[in-house]
Amino acid sequence: MPLVAGVDSSTQSCKVVIRDADSGVLVRSGRATHPPGTEVDPAEWFVALGEAISAAGGLDDVAALSVGAQQHGLVCLDSSGEVVRPALLWNDTRSADAATALVEELGGAQAWADAVGVVPLAAITASRLRWVADAEPHNADRTAAVCLPHDWLTWHLGTDAGLDALATDRGDASGTGYFSAVTDEYREDLLRLAFRDRRPQLPRVAGPYERVGEHRGGAVIGPGTGDNAAAALALDAGEGDVVISIGTSGVVSAVSSAAARDASGIVAGFADATGRQLPLVCTLNAARVLDATTTLLGVDHAALSSLALAAPPGSDGLVMVPYFEGERTPNRPHATGAVHGLTIATSTPAHLARATVEGLLCGLADGVDHLIAQGVQVRRVILIGGGARSEAVRRLAPAILGVPVLVPSPGEYVADGAARQAAWTLAGTDRPPTWPQADTQRYEADPQPQVRERYAAVRDLTDGVQPPTE
Ligand SMILES: Nc1ncnc2c1ncn2[C@@H]1O[C@H](COP(=O)(O)OP(=O)(O)O)[C@@H](O)[C@H]1O
């Protein structure tokens, strides 16, 4: 009965699960926090990973492991493998202008959608490369290789320290803007365009269950993948399943045989971890919007949820547009959040709590509509991530999303997907091992289109004006 480990190195924390490779049963787990901010020294991830591994009882008895991690972050390495500058994360919006320039230089959004299924936004790795090339040419000149957070962690866990040992998978590579999930090849021309004619080494793109290294303790290392592809693997998401994750990011995605080609740039044509596609919509603001309102109201998450459920649907016209950290969907990197409809009657904690949950869910419902417009079938939503722990989110979700919502028991689904990939790598079979699915709770409710209509009317009042700087 071999054991396998799965890692989720996400924006806010690192989680490790250790499961039985055959049955999938959870044996032990651990976690550690990441530093705040939108640029992070990758060494901090490795420290947190070490802490999470220790908290999970170590890897001595583990036969295989894989890493899932936040997508898109740019890690620049010099020729000796040292990190050139702190990694720029997916939620760092300083590359917004670089993204706009890249879109224009290739001939517009359609050209990018046709080339790689992804239109550069601030989040996409290619935009960060351009930002480094222009703002920090000395760092760009020192950069011999670029990789993603999961690639870097996987490489550091292995025994081979050479740049040639860097590996990624198509799930994470598809979020760079210089890899096509249709041809499964890097687009060197787009890499050069982004990095102003520099051609850094890239990780080789491994197959879905290929061994890419060995841990010093002897465990086989699987290719790993981006966090959203890992979650889809854990949930065994199929046709008609839309996975919504409410973590730091809000993600709406679906496993599909068809690649997305959305010239609006809203639906990204990413790949999954099994050889298929993962059309995906991502918002910059999700669980932290709930966190912000707990701070505003001076309550904890349980109280916020109770307050939200105590206010009427639509919160008597109070609407929160949750663009607290700028926004990616819609693409408004410089937007800020807004509350509309304040009256004496709506100036209550319950109304604000309800407007927060509804605003968050309305943004995600917009994402579901964009997936539908790309031909994705939506039979039901599977809701995961820290925000799914909120009872109010779970109960209001079916009314706002208009479909039944399944909530698996609270767990670490990204780390679980990585663990399932590790078991697959160990087995070396064509299909991943069949693991039983977590118990789920089903939520249904009458649709409340009026809530979305009011949100839509207010959403477009928000602008891209940057807040004053000191
Ligand atoms: N009961 C809860 N209700 C609402 N939000 C919660 C709850 N518990 C945790 N969270 C929030 O969920 C987020 C963490 O979720 P997670 O999916 O782990 O995020 P990430 O993968 O981006 O690190 C945090 O912002 C946390 O405050």
Ligand SMILES: O=C(CO)[C@@H](O)[C@H](O)COP(=O)(O)O
């Ligand atoms: O940018 C995306 C997807 O395109 C995000 O989903 C990141 O992958 C970070 O995820 P979390 O920190 O929310 O887990």
